[in-house]
Amino acid sequence: MKKLVIAGGTGFLGQALARHFTRKNWEVVILTRNTQAPTLAGRLVAWDGKTLGPWVQELEKAQALVNLSGKSVDCRYHPRNRREIRESRLAPTRVLSEALQNAKAPPSVWLNAASATIYRHSLDTPMAEEDGEIGNGFSVEVCQAWEKALFEAPLPGIRRIALRTSMVLGHAKNSVYPILARIARCGLGGKLSTGEQMVSWIHVTDFVRAIEFAIEDEDLQGPLNITAPAPVRNCVFMKTLRETLGIPFGLDHYKPLLEVAAWILRTETELTLKSRFAVPAKLLQHRFVFYYPFVDEALSDLAMHRNRTASPFDPHLLELQKP
Template sequence: MKKIVIAGGTGFLGQALATHFESKGWKVIVLTRSENQTLEAGQTVFWDGKETGPWVEELEGASALVNLSGKSVNCRYHARNRREIRDSRIQPTRTLANAISNVAKPPAVWLNAASATIYRHSLETPMTEATGELGHGFSVDVCQAWENAFFQEHLPQTRKIALRTSMVLGHAKNSVYPILARLARCGMGGKLSHGTQMVSWIHQTDFNRAVEYVIEDHDIEGTVNLTAPAPVTNSVFMSTLRESLGVPFGLPHYKPMLEVAAWLLRTETELTLKSRYVVPEKLLQHRFLFRYPFLDEALRALSGNRSDAESSIRNHYSLP
């Protein structure tokens, strides 16, 4: 039986992956700081993300390790939160690197979470793994330090992949789709600010499938943009969301309103106003087939208007 170890696997993406791999017959180990936690999928093993301990035994002979550890960025970026956002990503990454270097049979591949926000604000130029330009500011600095911590340790028996993931659309409580859908149904699903900022996204199903794909394709390594191949503007995103839900109108949200709302909700406008024009060049070059390449299909599936089975037959996207 193949085994996958997921560090920080109790959240939306971790449980999505755990459920996916269990359905494929894999043994799934979830490393978590919460002792005796009951999850929908995966067997929990305690770790603190800082020190090695009995949990290191789970890495021995594992087919894959996925590290999703990190404090949510959905918060105000004051000094304490900035420190916690950075440390909660870099420290577990270094701890895992140390653990891998000290096991006899290390994981064959290590996938470390990263973020598509590492690229600069771009309205017109798509950012690929090969030609993408890095941005500036706190979030980008964290992303760069995170990837540096991941790649700096030489682990010759373990293939490394940094997953530069975009917004993942799924139904879990702590994911973004239910929030956006609720706003749209309340008539608040209009464009955010000018609406021209690009939105890179990926359906949860394709997120799971792409992670499995890069694990199995031994030629894929380095950075991978984990996003659908057809990003859209925020204005198109919101109008497509309304259409999928049968909502005819949505009030727009202008920047001063967003600043006030962000302050009240204890978050930052960067999460919605930065233009992320990111495309998955490496996945396409390696012939990965997206089940949901286009936003209208992905949102209709999430709204319940189209089944996974129907979409899996009709919708694929790859390079010629």
Template sequence: MKKLIIAAGTGFLGQVLVAHFKDKFDEIVILTRGKSKISDSIKYVNWDAKTLTGWENELENASVLINLAGKSVDCRYTENNKKEIYDSRIDSTKILNEAVLNCKNPPKHWLNSSTSTIYRFSLDKQMDEFTGEIGDDFSMNIAKSWEKAFFETETPKTLKTALRTSIVLGKNGGAFVPIKMLAKFGLGGKQGKGNQFISWIHEKDFARAIEFAIEKELTEVANIVSPNPVRNYDFMKTLRGIIGVTFGIPTNKLMLEIGSFFIRTETELVLKSRNVIPKKLQENGFTFEYETLEKAFKNLIKQ
């Protein structure tokens, strides 16, 4: 009896995983802040991601636990939002550690969200799991605290993997939808200098990489990114070519600052250079279906 638990699994990435794993597990349980229910053979169980209220019983005899909990960073970095970003990641990870330790038969493998943003801004060096350089700013320090909360509690019966995930490109969610709309309206030019790298992964490869990490029992940290980060300029140019838009108005840093204020987000989401590669996945034999950005975009547009 194979059982999968996905904590905070009702969002974009959770639904990508449910679609991928629905025929690979006998039972799937979603921990959600919504109401407990059963829908389409998926069991939804309410939790607050902070306290033990009964949901923890679902972890008994689970094969895999995947935790996706964490407030979106697509917001203004006010003090309140920064606290919520921090607390939502740390609290959920700590309470899951407690729940796992309390199990008689805990999950065999726990994969916890992290982020490729943990690495420093890099125009010069590709960051892998072994030689990548960890940075020091608000987002990077959040990531470090997140992984510390995950790994500092030993779970002798449960393998642990931190998923350092990049931008996931999907048809129905994530960053691709708004970026595609900008490009269609002629706003798909370079952002800032345009030389910053974007690390990305197609939604199907995201799910496949997690399945691979489970099958191969990869532990510690794993970069869940495509092997080909691209510069912002080339990212936008490739997208324009796929959707048939001949021009894209560039957006300088000042314009981005003004725009981000009005849409209540931060410019670092597009200006930081994330130059990350999936060395651990590749060294263990993982192959990508969507290795190039052009192939990924063509698939997402075709859908």
């Protein structure tokens, strides 16, 4: 039985991966600070994300390691949160690197969470891995330090991939799609500010498939954009969301109101106003096939499955959805 270790795997993306690989008969081990967390898949093993401990034995003879650890960026960027956002990413990455250096039979591939927000605000130029322009500001600085922590130590024989992931669309209480759907159903699903900012996104089914693909393709390494091949403008995204939910109208949100709303909700407008125009050049070059390359297909699928108990990446449902 193949073995996958997921650090920080009790959230939306970690559980999506755990279910996907469990269905493929992999042993899935989840490194977590909360071994009492309610999970649907994976064996929980305690770690603190900072120091070596008994958990390091789980890396021995594993096929792959995926690190998804990190505090949510859905918060105000005051000094304490900035420090926690940074350290909750760097500390786990560094301790995993140390553990891999000491392992006798380490996994052959290490996929570490990163973010497509590393690229600059772009309205008209797509950002691929090889020639994408790096941005500036707090979020970008965290992304750069995060990737540096992944690649800085010598780890012979271990392929390393920085998962520059865009917004992942799926059903879970801590994912963005249910939030956007609720906003739309309340009649507030109009464009954000000018609506011209680009939105990079990916359906959760393609997210888990892309991770599996990256594990299996021995030529993939370095930064990897995990995003659908057809980003759209925010006005198009919100219009498509309304249409798939059967909502006839949506009030627009102008920037001054967004600033007030962000302050009330204790978050930052960067999460909605930055234009993210990332494209999956490497995945396409390596012939990865997306099930949901276009946003209307992705949002229609999620709207169709919102009342079902089965997840939208259930193998049976995927088989029915294939063209």
